[in-house]
Amino acid sequence: MAVLLRIPKTSTTSSSIKSLSSCISRSFSSTALNSETDLKVPSFLSHNSLPLRQEPKDRNVQWVFLGCPGVGKGTYASRLSNFLGVPHIATGDLVREELNSSGPLASQLKEIVNRGKLVSDEIIISLLSKRLEAGESKGESGFILDGFPRTIRQAEILEGVTDVDLVVNLKLQEEALLAKCLGRRICSQCGGNYNVACIDIKGENGKPGIYMAPLPAPAQCVPNLIQRADDTEEVVKERLRIYNEMSQPVEEFYRSRGKLLEFDLPGGIPESWPKLLEALNLDHEDKCSAAA
Numbered sequence: 001m002a003v004l005l006r007i008p009k010t011s012t013t014s015s016s017i018k019s020l021s022s023c024i025s026r027s028f029s030s031t032a033l034n035s036e037t038d039l040k041v042p043s044f045l046s047h048n049s050l051p052l053r054q055e056p057k058d059r060n061v062q063w064v065f066l067g068c069p070g071v072g073k074g075t076y077a078s079r080l081s082n083f084l085g086v087p088h089i090a091t092g093d094l095v096r097e098e099l100n101s102s103g104p105l106a107s108q109l110k111e112i113v114n115r116g117k118l119v120s121d122e123i124i125i126s127l128l129s130k131r132l133e134a135g136e137s138k139g140e141s142g143f144i145l146d147g148f149p150r151t152i153r154q155a156e157i158l159e160g161v162t163d164v165d166l167v168v169n170l171k172l173q174e175e176a177l178l179a180k181c182l183g184r185r186i187c188s189q190c191g192g193n194y195n196v197a198c199i200d201i202k203g204e205n206g207k208p209g210i211y212m213a214p215l216p217a218p219a220q221c222v223p224n225l226i227q228r229a230d231d232t233e234e235v236v237k238e239r240l241r242i243y244n245e246m247s248q249p250v251e252e253f254y255r256s257r258g259k260l261l262e263f264d265l266p267g268g269i270p271e272s273w274p275k276l277l278e279a280l281n282l283d284h285e286d287k288c289s290a291a292a
């Protein structure tokens with residue numbers, strides 16, 4: 001039976017570790033939330049042996065990327081995941097895989113995503129749990145989550161089952177976000193992300209300008225470039241509105257826990273990537289400090 005409690009933070013011994021995937025899905029399916037602040041946690045989580053709360057030094061990084069649609073969460077999360085050797089898990093990709101499949105959720109998901117709305121917490125948790133389970137069986141550990149959590153409820157569920165070490169909040173002015181979404185092109189064969197937009201916003205009233213060069217696709221991808229169905233002006237504006245309403249409170253959730261690193265993108269990848277590594281205390285010689 002579910003009980004109302006604050007989850008204590010304790011580390012585990014390996015024999016008591018339950019898998020993160022099953023904890024997330026069990027935590028979700030056993031909870032009924034009264035409000036955004038009262039989280040009913042199933043009693044199995046109240047035991048002293050909590051799942052997956054290992055000391056950061058004993059495991060890979062567990063990071064989250066936040067930021068508006070179009071900010072480049074996927075680009076930077078994927079680069080960091082290669083750099084650190086931890087899986088990059090993007091819930092938007094999980095949703096797109098499912099909606100392109102012949103599964104029972106496909107048409108429902110297509111309708112939600114193409115209107116710029118959020119998929120229900122129940123569906124997202126189920127897709128994420130499945131992805132984590134597949135990763136665990138391949139021996140994956142650690143994660144860089146991109147696109148999750150997007151609601152306070154999702155953040156509370158994640159907080160209930162594991163420790164997030166760091167949350168990177170990528171920021172860019174709204175004018176650039178819209179242009180980046182409209183300019184985004186994806187290779188339908190390799191999944192590569194490119195951009196045809198050339199963003200050149202002049203600074204004014206003390207606000208810095210920003211220049212982001214297009215990111216051209218290599219010749220072999222050019223015939224296969226597609227646009228996401230939800231990257232139209234109307235849908236991007238709705239996604240930005242929903243981000244401000246539903247996901248911005250998640251920034252505050254992590255800010256109040258001292259986990260939020262704000263990062264204003266200074267430009268395109270060539271300018272931003274080295275600065276991001278610097279902000280994360282990472283450099284090419286020292287990958288190990290990432291986990292500290």
Ligand SMILES: Nc1ncnc2c1ncn2[C@@H]1O[C@H](COP(=O)(O)OP(=O)(O)O)[C@@H](O)[C@H]1O
Pocket residue numbers: 068069070091092093095112113116117118119120121124146147148149150151154239
């Ligand atoms: N954590 C989540 N909760 C609810 N819906 C989600 C979540 N992650 C992804 N989605 C759905 O997938 C869509 C695409 O997500 P994503 O690729 O992260 O796009 P973006 O951040 O550019 O809006 C979202 O608009 C939403 O419908």
